[in-house]
Amino acid sequence: MSKTIYMDNNATTMVAPEVFEEMRPYFCELYGNPSSMHSFGGQVGQVVEEARLRVARLINAEPEEIIFTSCGTESDSTAIFSALQSKPEKRHVVISRVEHPAVKNLCENLDNLTGHKHKVTQLPVDEEGMLDMEQYRESLSDDTAVVSMMWANNETGVLFPIAEMAAIARERGILFHTDAVQAVGKIPIDVKKLAMDFLSISGHKLHAPKGTGVLYVRKGTPFAPFLIGGHQEQGRRGGTENVTSIIGLGKACVLAGHYMQKENSTVRLLRDKLEQGLLATIPNAMRNGHKTERLPNTANISFEYVEGEAILLHLDRFGICASSGSACTSGSLEPSHVLRAMGVPFTAAHGSIRFSLSVYNTEDEVDYVLEKLPPIIADLRQMSPFWEDRAKIAGGGSCGSCSCQK
Numbered sequence: 001m002s003k004t005i006y007m008d009n010n011a012t013t014m015v016a017p018e019v020f021e022e023m024r025p026y027f028c029e030l031y032g033n034p035s036s037m038h039s040f041g042g043q044v045g046q047v048v049e050e051a052r053l054r055v056a057r058l059i060n061a062e063p064e065e066i067i068f069t070s071c072g073t074e075s076d077s078t079a080i081f082s083a084l085q086s087k088p089e090k091r092h093v094v095i096s097r098v099e100h101p102a103v104k105n106l107c108e109n110l111d112n113l114t115g116h117k118h119k120v121t122q123l124p125v126d127e128e129g130m131l132d133m134e135q136y137r138e139s140l141s142d143d144t145a146v147v148s149m150m151w152a153n154n155e156t157g158v159l160f161p162i163a164e165m166a167a168i169a170r171e172r173g174i175l176f177h178t179d180a181v182q183a184v185g186k187i188p189i190d191v192k193k194l195a196m197d198f199l200s201i202s203g204h205k206l207h208a209p210k211g212t213g214v215l216y217v218r219k220g221t222p223f224a225p226f227l228i229g230g231h232q233e234q235g236r237r238g239g240t241e242n243v244t245s246i247i248g249l250g251k252a253c254v255l256a257g258h259y260m261q262k263e264n265s266t267v268r269l270l271r272d273k274l275e276q277g278l279l280a281t282i283p284n285a286m287r288n289g290h291k292t293e294r295l296p297n298t299a300n301i302s303f304e305y306v307e308g309e310a311i312l313l314h315l316d317r318f319g320i321c322a323s324s325g326s327a328c329t330s331g332s333l334e335p336s337h338v339l340r341a342m343g344v345p346f347t348a349a350h351g352s353i354r355f356s357l358s359v360y361n362t363e364d365e366v367d368y369v370l371e372k373l374p375p376i377i378a379d380l381r382q383m384s385p386f387w388e389d390r391a392k393i394a395g396g397g398s399c400g401s402c403s404c405q406k
C-alpha cells in the first residue's frame, strides 16, 4: 500500500475539500480587508461575520461571543491573562497536571510573564487519567482567580467532567476556562447549558487550516485583549483577520456539526476495532486512559519493552502516521507528562502510541494497521534487551537506557 494512512488527527487534520473550495475565491479574487470602507473589502467583512455565526452555531453561542485568534495557544493565553487582569487582587490559578503545554507552560511561567507572584495548583489524575472532584473542590479558595481545565486530553482522549467543574467554579465566583481544542467537533457542546466563561478552539484540529483559532467569551465576562492593536474583533483582538482561514473554519464547523453523529458512531467503531484488535493480538499491550470517558477517535496504547519512536519509524515505512507518548522532540526519551501523571510504568510509557482517527479513515486502513503492527512489535522485542529481562525489570530496577524515574 503506497498511500498514506493518517491516524494522527489529534496532531492536525486534513483541510476538508469542501473547506478548501469555500476558501479559494478569497485568496486572489476577493482579497479585500474586511475593515476597509469600500464595498470590495466590505463584502469580505460580511463573509467573516457569516463564519462567526457558523462557529457560534456549533457550540450554541452567540456570534458576538466568538473572537477569532491565530490558534488554540493564543486562545488559551488570552483567556488566562484576561482572567488574571480582571481579578488583579487574586493570584491563584488551578489547572491539571495533564494540561497541554499551551496552558501548563504558560501557568508555570506566570510569575516571569506578569511580574507578580502566583500560586498555581496542578491537580493530579488517577491511573485512568481522571480527576478527583473532591480534590478539585478543596483546591479552590477565595484567592482563586481562574480555573483552566482541558475538556479532552490530546494524548489519551480522556474527557474531564467540565460541566460539573464549571458549575462548581461559578458557585464560588471563580472564572472558568476550558481548553476545548480536542473536544470541539468531536463531541456535542452547548455553552448555553454550561457555566464556563472562556472556551478555546483550534481550526486545524477540525479540518480547517492551521493558523486559526477561536476564543469563546461568555457575554458579560470581563475581558482584556491579549493582542493590542487595531479595532478588529470589536477591539478584543488587534490584527487584520486571517480571512481565508476564518472562512475555512466557518465551513469546517458546519461540516463538524453534520459529521458529529458519524464521529460518535463510525469513527468510534473503527477506533474500537483497532484498539481491541491490537490488545488481543499483541502481548503486554495496554490501553492508556479511561475506558468510556474518552473521545471517540483516540486510542493510546502502550506496548511494553519497546520504544515508541522505533515503532513510529517502522509504521512510517508502511505509510502509517501515528504519534508516540515520549517527548522525542526534546531529544530525551522521557515519557510524556500525561502518562507520568497517570503513573504509567516506564516500561509501558516509553512504548506508547497514540492513534487518532477521523471521519476520513476507513475499515481497510484499520485492517492494514492490524496486519502490520503486531509483527513490528514482535521484531522490535526480539532486538530489545528489556524484553528478555522483563521479569527482572518488572520486579524493580531501572531500564538503564534513559534518565526516567521509576
Ligand SMILES: Cc1ncc(COP(=O)(O)O)c(C=O)c1O
Pocket (backbone or CB within 6 Å): 010, 011, 070, 071, 072, 073, 074, 100, 102, 150, 152, 153, 154, 179, 181, 182, 202, 203, 204, 213
Ligand atoms: C489540548 C490542546 N490545546 C491546545 C493546543 C494548541 O493548539 P494550536 O496548535 O492551535 O496552538 C493543542 C494542539 O495540539 C491541543 O491539543
